[in-house]
Amino acid sequence: MLEDVKTNYYKDNDRFYISVDCIIFGFHKEELNLLLIKRNFNPCKGNWSLVGGFLNKEESLDQTAQRVLRELTGLDNVFMEQVGSFGAIDRDPGERVVSTAYYALINIEDYDPELAMLHNAHWVKLSELPPLIFDHKQMVDKALRRLKRQVTNQSIGYNLLPKLFTLSQFQQMYEAILGKSLDKRNFRKKVAEMEFLEKTDEKDKLCSKRGAYLYRFTEMDD
Amino acid sequence: MLEDVKTNYYKDNDRFYISVDCIIFGFHKEELNLLLIKRNFNPCKGNWSLVGGFLNKEESLDQTAQRVLRELTGLDNVFMEQVGSFGAIDRDPGERVVSTAYYALINIEDYDPELAMLHNAHWVKLSELPPLIFDHKQMVDKALRRLKRQVTNQSIGYNLLPKLFTLSQFQQMYEAILGKSLDKRNFRKKVAEMEFLEKTDEKDKLCSKRGAYLYRFTEMDD
DNA sequence: GCAAAAGTGTTACTTCTACACCCATGA
DNA sequence: TCATGGGTGTAGAAGTAACACTTTTGC
Helix, strand or coil: CHHHHHHHHHHCCCCEEEEEEEEEEEEECCEEEEEEEECCCCCCCCCEECEEEECCCCCCHHHHHHHHHHHHHCCCCCEEEEEEEECCCCCCCCCCEEEEEEEEECCHHHCCHHHHHHCCEEEEEHHHCCCECCCHHHHHHHHHHHHHHHHHHCCCHHHHCCCCEEHHHHHHHHHHHHCCCCCHHHHHHHHHCCCCEEEEEEEECCCCCCCEEEEEECCCCC | CHHHHHHHHHHCCCCEEEEEEEEEEEEECCEEEEEEEECCCCCCCCCEECEEEECCCCCCHHHHHHHHHHHHHCCCCCEEEEEEEECCCCCCCCCCEEEEEEEEECCHHHCCHHHHHHCCEEEEEHHHCCCECCCHHHHHHHHHHHHHHHHHHCCCHHHHCCCCEEHHHHHHHHHHHHCCCCCHHHHHHHHHCCCCEEEEEEEECCCCCCCEEEEEECCCCC
16 A cells, blocks of 8 residues: 555656755955865866755755765854755756755854865855856855845854954954945944843954954854 | 766765645635645545645756646746755655745636646635645745745735735735734835835725725736 | 054934824615 | 725834044054
């Protein structure tokens, strides 16, 4: 009976490769960066692409995304969110592959450069994005639109920053994400009302002579 | 060489069934409704589910969604948008299937009741949603959240209404989507600034004795 | 002493919200 | 004539946007 069901309901249908592509954002020197692969393997050897991987039987889609990120950066428990699925017939000229895009926010200081080098991965400024293979540019665009929306509505930005940071850094991150400059006083006024931000007693003296108070996030994702 | 690539890069990976599930919203009697299937087939015969279908080799994901909707309603060129993909390992207990959800907005008057009957499909009030199979409830919830967001930011609501409609109907639709009542004067103030809304000379005398002016949308999705 | 980044309030403007009454008509 | 839904404006509150100067300190 169960076999019967499978025959009727599933077996006549086609099966497909499913992949996950990760848009990995980092924040460095007042700019958003993406961790991209300079492919030293086929297909599209020599071209730039997002990090990707195939769905395995033993994984959920979300788990695949986490694995792909972990394999490249060594990081676990990172903010990640599904962006959408891309299913055009010839999106991958090699084979029919349906891909689901995820975006991740990481603190550039935290990732493992050795692992990245192993995969031939490089941080690339968003403003200097090279041509990407397949529909990866679309994925990036969609992820960026979501990121812009989410950073204003929610408190996800902290994933891009170190544990302690100055308000100037915080503002620069917002400016990098939104792609526009913000008024310092208005920004700080809004920040003052964020109850998940906490001023510490420590000062950062690296970026300025006077020194700026360091802040941290209280509500960590637990 | 190309074969070589395929061997290395694709062939070792698993392949999966991919399905599309459609959350079909309609608006009727001041309420949002969903077009659901009372399954007269296995798996989960006798239970309620969204309309779904499997991805075929010859279709993109979007095309599958359109086909599924067309097969059930007879409608084409309908507002549809991807909601997200669901890839938990055991979401479908019968087989491993990764499903992408789409939501559609249709005018209940337009669909083909014969086709629906053939599929054992019924309009169900959102307020009286029965238990759904698999993760279909999650899909509905996610679609509804998106719908709420989009209806306020964009002008997608018209897909639920007939060509001509009164402002009261229009408001009721918003109220149904947002799940809360709105102030009539504030609503009309906002409506007056929607440049895609056009007042006609005609009046609807069915709903009230005085009669209400009928409106239509100018910017159709072309 | 000066360059460089840190820090700090007020005002105008726009948007949002709350709220109550008259109108036209069919029954 | 009255019950029903259609239609209209205003005032206070909240939020957003524009704007400039003083402070600290390493060099």
